[in-house]
Amino acid sequence: DSGVTQTPKHLITATGQRVTLRCSPRSGDLSVYWYQQSLDQGLQFLIQYYNGEERAKGNILERFSAQQFPDLHSELNLSSLELGDSALYFCASSVDGGEGDTQYFGPGTRLTVL
Amino acid sequence: AQSVTQLDSHVSVSEGTPVLLRCNYSSSYSPSLFWYVQHPNKGLQLLLKYTSAATLVKGINGFEAEFKKSETSFHLTKPSAHMSDAAEYFCVVSISGNTGKLIFGQGTTLQVKP
Numbered sequence: 507d508s509g510v511t512q513t514p515k516h517l518i519t520a521t522g523q524r525v526t527l528r529c530s531p532r533s534g535d536l537s538v539y540w541y542q543q544s545l546d547q548g549l550q551f552l553i554q555y556y557n558g559e560e561r562a563k564g565n566i567l568e569r570f571s572a573q574q575f576p577d578l579h580s581e582l583n584l585s586s587l588e589l590g591d592s593a594l595y596f597c598a599s600s601v602d603g604g605e606g607d608t609q610y611f612g613p614g615t616r617l618t619v620l
Numbered sequence: 621a622q623s624v625t626q627l628d629s630h631v632s633v634s635e636g637t638p639v640l641l642r643c644n645y646s647s648s649y650s651p652s653l654f655w656y657v658q659h660p661n662k663g664l665q666l667l668l669k670y671t672s673a674a675t676l677v678k679g680i681n682g683f684e685a686e687f688k689k690s691e692t693s694f695h696l697t698k699p700s701a702h703m704s705d706a707a708e709y710f711c712v713v714s715i716s717g718n719t720g721k722l723i724f725g726q727g728t729t730l731q732v733k734p
Contacts, residue, residue, distance in 0.1 A: 508663065537720060549710065549724040562719035596663065603720045606652030606671045611664040 509533065510612035512597050518618045524585040527615045529597030531578055535610070537561070537603030538580040540572055543614070544593040555580055556603040584617070592619045622647045622713045624694075626725035634733050639683075639698040641728045643711030646692065652714035653694045654722070655685055659707045667709075670694065681705070706732045 509532035519525055531538050540552040551564035555574035566572075569587075574580045584591060594616050598609040627642040645651060655667040668679025675687040685696045694711060708727045715721040 508665070510663075539720065539722075541722075548726050551721050551723070554719055554721060562715075562721045564721065598664075600720055604718055605716055605720065606669075606714050607720045608654075608666060608669060609720060609722065610666070611656075613663040 508610040508612065510597060510599050510610050512595075512612035512615050514615060515613065516616050516618075518620065519587060520620055521587055521589060523587050523619075524583065525587065525617065527582040527584070527595055527597075527617075529580045529582070529599075529612060531580070531597075531599030532610055535599035535601055536578065537600045537607070538574055538578070539598040539600070539609060540566075540580070540582050541596040541598065541611075542593050543596060544590075549596075552582070554603060561603055587619045589619050592617055622651055622715055622723055624653075624711045624713045624723060624725040626709075626711050626728050628728050629726065630729045630731065632731040632733060633701045635703055636700050639696070639701045639705065639730065641696040641709050641711075641730065643694045643696065643725060644692050645694055645711075645713050647713065647716075649716065650689065651716070653685075653687065654712040654714070655679065655683070655694075655696050656710045656712055656724075657707050658710065658727075664710070667696070701730075701732045703732050703734065706730055 511530045537556045552566040554562040600607040653670045656664045711725040
């Protein structure tokens with residue numbers, strides 16, 4: 507158990523809908539990351555937050571947004587969902603969010619868009 | 621730009637025989653490198669990490685990796701495979717700068733035969 511929690515574990519929804527994925531980092535970690543894992547794209551970095559502020563952005567679609575709250579938990583919002591958004595979404599956390607900082611991954615949320 | 625290439629998408633070994641999973645990296649400087657493992661329907665677990673200290677890095681469960689700058693390689697090895705080692709393995713590089721953004725290789729599926 508990494509200490510990173512994600513809810514829900516599974517999510518099934520329809521195209522065009524909006525969903526919110528939630529992540530609680532390990533105690534003491536200030537940085538949160540979101541990754542998407544799909545069969546065709548592999549594991550891709552989406553976005554990073556550090557102590558409530560956005561620090562880095564990857565290939566995150568405009569339909570997706572995220573935020574980190576004062577208690578350091580984070581939410582990833584996915585809207586106008588398409589079939590291709592079906593994937594496993596991981597959250598990770600680390601202490602200070604710098605290069606080489608070890609990231610601990612949650613168990614993931616499996617999103618299925620029908 | 622940093623990148624990693626995992627040279628084998630699938631490796632099959634017999635239980636008790638050595639494991640070698642190959643990874644080459646591309647970077648203009650000495651990067652931070654990681655190996656993560658993902659068991660079926662599980663999250664990602666850190667095996668080991670290199671951050672410019674010792675070039676031979678020991679990880680969990682008997683795995684180790686050697687950083688070779690001249691060959692730009694970071695291969696993962698284990699002297700004797702166990703059935704429980706069957707999983708997907710990812711070689712990962714950390715992007716330079718003040719972010720923790722990770723770039724993942726495409727993954728290597730390790731099959732262990734009895």
